[in-house]
Amino acid sequence: MLKGVLIDWGGVLTVGLSEAVAEWIVAERLDADHYRQVMRELIVHAYEGLENSENVIHALERGEISGLDFERHLAARLVTTDGVPPVAEGLLDRMFSRFHRVEPMYEMLRVARAAGLRTCLLSNSWANEYPREGWDDVFDEVVISGEIGMRKPEQRIFEHALGRIGLAGEQCVFVDDIEANIEAARRLGIVGVHHRDPEVTIGELETLLRVSLR
Incomplete structure (x- = not known):
C-alpha cells in the first residue's frame, strides 16, 4: 500500500x-x-x-x-x-520568476496529506529562491539538492528523502517531469509518474493511492 x-x-x-x-x-x-x-x-x-x-x-x-x-x-x-x-x-x-504555481497540484498535495499520506518535495535547485508560502500545509519534508549536496538522478538523494519521511521505496510514488529521474526512482522500488499535465497526473495518483485528490 x-x-x-x-x-x-x-x-x-x-x-x-x-x-x-x-x-x-x-x-x-x-x-x-x-x-x-x-x-x-x-x-x-x-x-x-x-x-x-x-x-x-x-x-x-x-x-x-x-x-x-x-x-x-x-x-x-x-x-x-x-x-x-x-x-x-x-x-x-x-x-x-516565470515558473508560476499550478494551484490544482498544490491542492492535490493538501488533500493527500489530509488523507494521511506523507509528502516530500524533492527538487533539483539552480541556486534559485523557492516561493515557500504555504509549504507547511502541503509538505511533511523538503529536500532541495543544493542544500544537501546531492541531486537527482543520484540514488542517494532518493534514499535521503525516503529516510526523511520514514518510508520504504515500495511505499512511495514519485512525480517528476524528467524521465531519467523517474527511472532512477524506480530502481529503488518507487512507483514513478511522469508528469505532463496536471489533470492527468492527479487522475493517475488517485488510481495509485486509492483516494480522491480533488
Missing part, C-alpha cells in the same frame, strides 16, 4: 519548463534557437551523460558552485537579439 508522495517542483508544481522558459526568452530578448542549442548540450549531458561524467549543471544542482558563477558561465554562452550577451547578474532569478 502506497503511503507517501515524493514530488518535483519546477515543471510539476509550476507551469511546464518549456512554457516558463519561452516566456523568459521573450522577456530577456534572447536568440531562442541559440539558447536551446546551448541548453540542450548542458541538460542532455547532465541527465543522460556517461556515469561519472560531470558538467556545470551537476555542480550547480549540488550547490558546489554559486548561482552567480553559473549565471556568468551561462550568460557568456548566450546571445540576445541585439547580438550581445544578456546581463549575467540576476539571470536565474529572472528566469525562475
Whole structure:
C-alpha cells in the first residue's frame, strides 16, 4: 500500500519548463534557437551523460558552485537579439520568476496529506529562491539538492528523502517531469509518474493511492 508522495517542483508544481522558459526568452530578448542549442548540450549531458561524467549543471544542482558563477558561465554562452550577451547578474532569478504555481497540484498535495499520506518535495535547485508560502500545509519534508549536496538522478538523494519521511521505496510514488529521474526512482522500488499535465497526473495518483485528490 502506497503511503507517501515524493514530488518535483519546477515543471510539476509550476507551469511546464518549456512554457516558463519561452516566456523568459521573450522577456530577456534572447536568440531562442541559440539558447536551446546551448541548453540542450548542458541538460542532455547532465541527465543522460556517461556515469561519472560531470558538467556545470551537476555542480550547480549540488550547490558546489554559486548561482552567480553559473549565471556568468551561462550568460557568456548566450546571445540576445541585439547580438550581445544578456546581463549575467540576476539571470536565474529572472528566469525562475516565470515558473508560476499550478494551484490544482498544490491542492492535490493538501488533500493527500489530509488523507494521511506523507509528502516530500524533492527538487533539483539552480541556486534559485523557492516561493515557500504555504509549504507547511502541503509538505511533511523538503529536500532541495543544493542544500544537501546531492541531486537527482543520484540514488542517494532518493534514499535521503525516503529516510526523511520514514518510508520504504515500495511505499512511495514519485512525480517528476524528467524521465531519467523517474527511472532512477524506480530502481529503488518507487512507483514513478511522469508528469505532463496536471489533470492527468492527479487522475493517475488517485488510481495509485486509492483516494480522491480533488
